[in-house]
Amino acid sequence: MIVVENLSKHYNHSVAVQDVSFEVKEGENLVLLGTSGCGKTTTLRMINRLTEASSGEVYINGKSIFSQPADLLRRSIGYVLQNNGLFPHYTVAENIALVPKLLGWSRQQIEERTALLLKKLHLSPERYWNEYPSRLSGGQQQRVGLARALAANPPILLMDEPFGALDPITRASVRKEFRDLDELNKKTVVLVTHDIQEAFELGDRICLMDKGRIMQHGTPADLVFRPANDFVSSFIGRERFLLGLKAVSFSDVWNMLDSDETAGQVEADTMRESQSLWEAMEYLSESGGARAVAVYNEVSGEQREIMVSDILRLLNQFKQDY
Amino acid sequence: MDQQQNLWEFFLLQGDKILSQTVTHIGLTFASLLLAMLLGLPTGMLIAKRRRLSGPVLSTAGIFQTIPSIALLGFMIPLLGIGTLPAIVVLFLYALLPVVRNTYVGITGVDEGVKDAAKGMGMTERQILFKVELPLALPVIMAGIRTATVINVGVATLAAYIAGGGLGEFIFAGIALNNTNMILAGAIPASLLAVLFDYLLGKVQLLQPARIRKAALAFSVATVFISGAYLMPSTGNQLLAGFEPEFMGRTDGYLGLKSKYKLDIPTVVIGDALMYKALYENKLDVIGGYSTDGRLKAYDLKILKDDRTIFPPYYAAPVVRAEVLENYPELRNALGLLKGMIDDATMTDLNYRVDFLKQSPEKVAKDFLLSKQLWRVPQKGNGGVIRIGSKIFGEQYILAEIYSMLIRGHTNLEVETKTGLGGTKICFDALLHKQIDLYPEYTGTGLLVILQPDPRTVDSLIASREKVFQFVQEQFEKRYGLIWLDPIGFNNTYALMMRRRQAQALNLKTITDLKQYLEEND
CATH class of the missing domain: 1.10.3720.10 (MetI-like)
Incomplete structure (x- = not known):
């Protein structure tokens, strides 16, 4: 768990970050969102002390980050950079092994962990083990960058525009892979992005920042349906409808659904209750003629049939109740 | 091929x-x-x-x-x-x-x-x-x-x-x-x-x-x-000689020391500009230098006598174009005034004043002429113009100045000096192509650098200053129409030299002495 209290960063005469406070619960994804220069990256870098705060405090699991040397602190926090920052003179395996080596893991332990991560990130260990980063595609490099951050299994992961340098198509696929990665589910993640779609897809909570201050801190639904001020409204802007669909998951609206008598077997393409209305919409428009999609609730064991008209109804109803 | x-x-x-x-x-x-x-x-x-x-x-x-x-x-x-x-x-x-x-x-x-x-x-x-x-x-x-x-x-x-x-x-x-x-x-x-x-x-x-x-x-x-x-060359207690590259390759140099004197001395090669100072500072014990160099005096160096005559005489004399002497016969007398006037010690002293005391060649020349009562106030100088050349070192500058003062004072001719004409070749060519009218040259240089006769002829001449002078005088006039006037007196030849104190301590006076000393202390 991360607690940030009144964090500020001043450079000579300018203010980069002013009085920022937030909490990230264990296993939660917090997205720091904003335009360039809003202070989101500086805030992130103050958590692993790549930038030293001018004032304020950061606690990780109740312990101040200033109570130990910065390099030791950083070894316990995963860090993913926008341009991957892979060492060009290290092979893929050596790059991933970096932090475990610093922590003094045994050779065998390191090799097992490296192989496991490569597999999880769909990079064949045989093929890529001894490859240099320059011979990988952008998406592959970014995945190795993530593997490096995850190598020592840190409880916390800081990600600075992790998909920023990728083209839109690679970006979508790598993002999906990240979302599906079991390693990430248990992590406390702070992610920086300027892409509001990305923020809505990946964030449990979002801190929208501007000029070094937090404009609103809340769930994606909070930002769309209860904007705290004009800045937030205008930031959401014309994407309100799309973002609304992304902000609402089936679990949010489960009890608004008619009970379905045909609850039975679960098909391979059945959706889960944690997925968003947007995903159902996407599925229906791309499935080529399917009128409905099945959504399965893993908690209650129920299943519902959803149609496009249901989705719009659910969105409106949710908005009214919010 | x-x-x-x-x-x-x-x-x-x-x-x-x-x-x-x-x-x-x-x-x-x-x-x-x-x-x-x-x-x-x-x-x-x-x-x-x-x-x-x-x-x-x-x-x-x-x-x-x-x-x-x-x-x-x-x-x-x-x-x-x-x-x-x-x-x-x-x-x-x-x-x-x-x-x-x-x-x-x-x-x-x-x-x-x-x-x-x-x-x-x-x-x-x-x-x-x-x-x-x-x-x-x-x-x-x-x-x-x-x-x-x-x-x-x-x-x-x-x-x-x-x-x-x-x-x-x-x-x-x-x-x-x-x-x-x-x-x-x-x-x-x-x-x-x-x-x-x-x-x-x-x-x-x-x-x-x-x-x-x-x-x-x-x-x-x-x-x-x-x-x-890369190991350092070590000489132990032996004397160490330093010779400039040119000396190393000349028969009237290192090769002659080897063949005629059988001199066997640990040798390093060194630039001539640094050689004298290195000797003075005890980094070297023997060098091959020039016998009228001002540093001889400045560093109190002693010349070892060339008792087997491997170094030919390098007597300095003005070399003039024949037609200039015909047109201005008075020139011969004016230049002749310097005949035999400067011996080795005097020339060394004059060089010393220019190279070490940093006096101008002009002042040194005038002081010298005054002391010999040869200086006269310049005349009108409307009888014609004589162009004097010189090579690019102190001694030649001094000689050029002395000659121009003599010509101005003792004739009605005007003088133009073209000093610093690089080496022998440049001076000689300038004279040959009538760009200058005269310059001071050395008999040995005329013999070995310009005339370059076969080795046997050189050997037959080299021991005698008169023979060398006669030979170059005859040949220059015959081949180039250039006249060697009478020598000035000093002999600026190659010479082996040591620190005076060390030479005296070891009782070395000649190159043969040095050779014997080296053999005894081997």
Whole structure:
């Protein structure tokens, strides 16, 4: 768990970050969102002390980050950079092994962990083990960058525009892979992005920042349906409808659904209750003629049939109740 | 074709010497490179971390680069003497800048994202430097070492000026003796070395990251070994001789000392500009110098008598175009006034005043003429113009001034001086092509450099100043229409010289004495 209290960063005469406070619960994804220069990256870098705060405090699991040397602190926090920052003179395996080596893991332990991560990130260990980063595609490099951050299994992961340098198509696929990665589910993640779609897809909570201050801190639904001020409204802007669909998951609206008598077997393409209305919409428009999609609730064991008209109804109803 | 065969023969003949000089050359290059790496790499790392220091450090290293290499070698003499040590130090100073600068640029040029990642992963400053920055900067650092190596192979040829050895010995001797084969015997191996090292280090630079680390390590180890192979020449308690490259290659020089005197003395090759001072500062014990040089007086040196006559007489006399003498017969008398007036000691003293007391040649000339009561107020000078030339050293400037004062004072002719005409060849050609009317020349030079008769003729003449003078006088008039007037008196020849105190202590008066002393103390 991360607690940030009144964090500020001043450079000579300018203010980069002013009085920022937030909490990230264990296993939660917090997205720091904003335009360039809003202070989101500086805030992130103050958590692993790549930038030293001018004032304020950061606690990780109740312990101040200033109570130990910065390099030791950083070894316990995963860090993913926008341009991957892979060492060009290290092979893929050596790059991933970096932090475990610093922590003094045994050779065998390191090799097992490296192989496991490569597999999880769909990079064949045989093929890529001894490859240099320059011979990988952008998406592959970014995945190795993530593997490096995850190598020592840190409880916390800081990600600075992790998909920023990728083209839109690679970006979508790598993002999906990240979302599906079991390693990430248990992590406390702070992610920086300027892409509001990305923020809505990946964030449990979002801190929208501007000029070094937090404009609103809340769930994606909070930002769309209860904007705290004009800045937030205008930031959401014309994407309100799309973002609304992304902000609402089936679990949010489960009890608004008619009970379905045909609850039975679960098909391979059945959706889960944690997925968003947007995903159902996407599925229906791309499935080529399917009128409905099945959504399965893993908690209650129920299943519902959803149609496009249901989705719009659910969105409106949710908005009214919010 | 003939030239090529000769070159090949020369290479075969001098093979051993070329090889040993090449080894010395490589040794010099790498010993200095090693020092430059030992100091330059840490310095480069330091200023990459403390950027504030980079300005002062880089400009200091840059200053050494801007000092002409010969001058830098000269500075080293009073500090470190002559021989290997100052040569290595000078080369080291030259190699420093490329090593420091490229280390600095290489490290600071490492991608910020990579440095940021290294820091973000929790590497310490030290780990970042050695595991990330240095390996990534290695190609740039190797490029600096490559530059330094190539510079050093070139500058190392100058080590021959201060008895540091190397391929420069051949080059300088070849230039002085106008012997192309000899120049090439030094220049070709030196160029090949430069090309070879440049090629090899260029290859290293292009290697894969993992290999370049190994190659750089191998290179460093090789550097240590090669520098170790370069041993300093040691002379023990023996006397040490220093001769300039030209002297080394002349029969009226080192070759004559060997063949006629059977003189066997440990010898280093050194530039003539530094030779006297090195002798004075006890770095050398015997040098081959010029007998009227002002430094003889300044450093209290003693000439060993040439008792077997290997050095031909170099009596100075004005050489004038015949038609000028016909047009202005009064010129002969004016120039003749100086006949026999300046002996060796007087000329040495005059040179001393110009070279050491920094008096102007004009003042020295006038003082001299006044003391001999030969000075007269210049006349109107409307009888015609005489153009006097001189070579580019003090003695010739003084003589040119004396002649122009004599002509102005004792005739109605005007004088134009064209001093500093480089060497013998330039003066002589200027005279031949009527660009000047006269210049002071030396009989030995006229004989050996201009006339170049066969060795037998030289041998038959060389012992007698009269015979040499007669020969050059006859031949110059016959061949070129140039007239040698009467000699001025002094003999500016090659001579072996020692510190007076040491010569007296060892009781050495002649070259034969020196030879015997060396044999007895072997």
